[in-house]
Every structure is written in C-alpha cells, then in structure tokens.
Amino acid sequence: AYKLWVPNTDFDDDANWSQNRTPCAGATVEFPANKMVSVLVRGGHSVSDLLLPLDGELILDSGAAFSASVATWDPDCSVGGPALFRDPDRFSWYDPRLWRSQETTRGLFSVDAERVPCRHDDVVFPATASFRVGLGRGARTVRSVSVLGRTFLRDDDLAAFLASRAGRLRFHGPGVLRVVPEACADPSGCVCDNDEVLPWVCAALLQPLDGRCPPAACSNAFRPEGQCCDLCGAIVSLTHGAAFDLEKYRERLLGTFLLQYQGLQVAVSKVRRASRVWEAAGPGPDTEIQVVLAEGRPLAGGAPRLVQDILADIAEHGETLGVVSATVRELSSPVGGGF
Amino acid sequence: ETGGPELQRHKRNTDVQQPRIATESGNLVFLTGSAQNIEFRPGSLGKIKLNDEDLSECLHQIQRNKDDIIDLKKGTVPQNISSQILQLNAKLVDL
Amino acid sequence: ETGGPELQRHKRNTDVQQPRIATESGNLVFLTGSAQNIEFRPGSLGKIKLNDEDLSECLHQIQRNKDDIIDLKKGTVPQNISSQILQLNAKLVDL
C-alpha cells in the first residue's frame, strides 16, 4: 500500500499565502526569513519586491517568470499589506489530513492512525509539486520513500538524502525516518504499527479544533483502535484463520453489502488484540481483524442491520473466508433513537 | 469589467517593457525592456561570483590591464635596450 | 490508480533540471541544469550593472585591451629608441 503526501509549498497555490490568494500584480512578496523551503513556481508573476528566505529556493518550471511591474498594478493589491508566504513548517508527517491512500474508494475509510504511513507502506512525495514535511519527534519506519523521482529502499541512501541540501529543504525536525524494505507478505494483513504515535496523530488532527473532539451524535459512542474521536455505528472483531485475506474481505464487504447502506463507511484492518484492556487473557492469536462500521451525519441508522448481515455471512461462509469467530464489540444507538 | 483594459495594458507591458526573469527550455534568462536595467548589488562585503570566479576581481583586472597597456604604449624602453644604447654611445665617445 | 500518471509525470520533470533561484545562508544563487545557460538580454538601452559598473562596458574594455596588446606585440618600436639608433648610425658613418 502507498501513502501519497498531499500539501505543497507551490508559489501558485492560493493556500500558501497569507490572504489566501497568490500575490497580485505589483505585490510585495515576503517569505519568512528563517524558514527553509523549496518553492515551485509554475506561472508568471509580476512583483515589485520579493523578499526571499535566507535559505531556500524558487524552482522555476517551464512557464515560470518573474517580472518587475512597471506601470501596471492591481489597485487593490496594496490593501492588506505584503503577500506573506505562510509558514512552510506547518505541515506535520503525523497529520492524517495530509496523506492520501488508494483506499479513498467511497464506502471505505481508514482509522486515523492508519491514515498516516504504516510500517509496510510505500511513501510517495510527488515531484510535480514542492513540499515540506515536519518529521516531528521519534523514529518512523516505512517500506520505501519516493522523493524527487528517486525511490529510497536503503536506509543509508535515505539518510544521505535527508542530510543533503535538497533533503533539508524538504524535511525538518528532530524525528528520524527509516526504510526497511519489507512489504506486507501476509494476506491476512499487517498491523500498521502506529499505536505509539497516535497521540501525535490526534494532536495534529484536532489542532484546528483546539484539541477537542466534536460530540458524537449518538449514545454509546465508542472509540475504535487507532481512532482519535468517538464514532457512532459498530465494531465487529474477527478472529482470523490461515485462509483469511484482508483485501478480499474488504472487497467482499464493499461489493456485497455496503452499496445497500447509504451513509455507512467501513474500515477493516488488523490490530493488536493485547491492547484491549478488557480482553479476556488467554491463548490465541495476538491480532484480530477490526471491522468498524461508521455512521455518517445525519445518522442513517444502518449499522445494526449491516452487523446482522456480516454475522450471517460469516456464519454461512466463515470457513471459506478464514474467519474463525466474530464478536460484536460495540453498537451505538442514536440519541433518543427509536431502536 | 475594469479588469479588461487593465489586463490588456498589463499584457502589452509584459511583452515589451517589463524586466523579466524567465525560463526558456531550461535556460534561465534575464530580460529587460528598452531602457531598463538589471542590477546586482551584493552587500558591501559581498561578492558577485560566476562559479568560483569573483567578478569584481575580474573587472579590476580589466582596469589593471588597461592601465598597463597605457604604460606600455608610452614606450617606456626595456632596460636592456637602454643600457646597450648607453654602452654604444660610450664606446663611440672613447674612439 | 491516481498514483500511476502522477508518478509518470514526476519522472519526466526531474530529468530536465529546472533553473532555480536559491538562497544559501543569505547568499543569492542562480542555478541551471547541466547543459542549460544563464542569459542576460538587456534591451537596446538597458544595462547590466554590477554595483555601479556597467558590465557591457567592461566587456568592451576587454576587447579593446586585446586589440591594443595585438598592436603592441607587432613590435611597433618606441620612437625614441628608433631615433637613438639612427643617431648612432649617423655617428658611426661620420667617423
């Protein structure tokens, strides 16, 4: 599986400027002095003054040009002062909103911890855009890292790149990034291994909300493994056997059931069983399959029926599917709902 | 609606008058209009460098070369020629 | 599925190195790819100035220096040497 880095530090992206628009004709443009950054410039820009960072670069794409405005400038341009390039250090590796994976198919979602790169993920930074990533604290290990068209599979190569000027322009912070080129070879799935960093993931995710989760719209809201805030819907835990195939099961849920349930989303992943404090200690596999059924807003209330469909399916085809047993962990009901 | 003529004027100006930093097939090109300059002003202790060469040093060397050439043109006679001619004169006097 | 073309485009872009305006500890650096030029094209009346020096003027001076040196090398003898030698010859003839 891969994770693609989304935000950029492009000159031509409105989101990178203090007034949420690229500098207008004749603008005074200012980059923060002490923030290293690589900025891709695609278009033509007329500027009267360009204050560059002390360490950084403007990469000029084929259509890029800076011209000094002579007689023409937008009369509205001086309103609100200079166009300030927003702090390029604001993007954190741990922010789930900043990554995209192939699992963006409608009806499927990932728990927050699994929206940032997992242990066996291939991490891709598109070179069609400039970018900057805060690595935060701690050490992260992924399967591979692709930057500027190069794919790093060896730890030494990646370390050398990160220490180079090109690397330092794009990655910052005390955190360590490593690659161990092992794909997930287990058809039943691999644990994402982001438990330790969940506090950082949630801090980044909830930063715009002052760190507080929005209230859930149901009673008996619950929090799945790897999720930052409570959800409404259900969790079904599966004990998997040797024949279990995570991808196939995900497709089965999507294709067979999910289309019938508007407003329901499903996340299927392998999680560590031991981390559930209320789990009865005993022999058995140390991992299980977490199936999260999340109700959208407004609540459609389809989760209980889908849980029944899933249980019935497993009762009938469990052996073929490689599911040994299924347990309903959580089932929420709407606030004042008529169930 | 006001954007129309403004953009029009802008367009014309960028074609003709505005100094520009542009790219052409990966070349980095600095262009100026008919009477506009491109000026490089490093700080008082800063240099203008072409790869590893200090351009100010090069420009000083041009001036030094020019001064040297003026001196050479003045016809300052090479010393050994002068001395030989003096010797010749002396010999002639001694005859 | 979106990764495919994105990665493809990615590849192409890195092959042709884009020019860049870089800053390194406050130094301003203009860079181009391995076979790409940095070009200055001032307008007919525009200048390229390094602090107060006109670069085109400097380059013309290089050429003038070169031409002067060629002239000097041709061995146009300094006038006073020629006259002294003429005088010497005259004296010898008069002996």
Next chain:
Amino acid sequence: ETGGPELQRHKRNTDVQQPRIATESGNLVFLTGSAQNIEFRPGSLGKIKLNDEDLSECLHQIQRNKDDIIDLKKGTVPQNISSQILQLNAKLVDL
C-alpha cells in the same frame, strides 16, 4: 491573530538581511545583505551569456590579456631593434 507573531518574527529577522529581488523605477535589482554574495552557477556544460557573448570566454580573455602584458613588460625586444644593435656593435668592433 497569526499575523502578530509572524510580523514579530519578521522584525527580528531584518537584522540578518534577506536576499531581495526588487523593482526600482522599472529596473530589476538583486540585493543581498552586507556580507552575502550573488552567485551564478550554470550547469557544467551551461554558459553565462550576455546577449550573444559567452561571459566565461570573456573572463578567460582577461587572463590571457594579463599574461600577454606580463610578457610584453618583460621587455622582449622587438627583433629589428636587436639586429640593429648587433650591427652597431659589429661596426664598432671593426673600427
């Protein structure tokens, strides 16, 4: 509210001068701090060109001019002078 600290930070940083690309009466001006350089680094096969002139070639010419001037200064006597002086010497010996 974010503007506050941002401007604050900016203020502090102006002590170390940021490299600047500015416009002055339509002239394009590149500026750096007091001890900071402006550098041009084309790729290994790239050139720095002023209109159609190769600037590196010009800089080489400066060095060649300098070398030529040093040679000229060494007083390599023009051949015809040397031969005339030899002749004079010979005549004096024959007296």
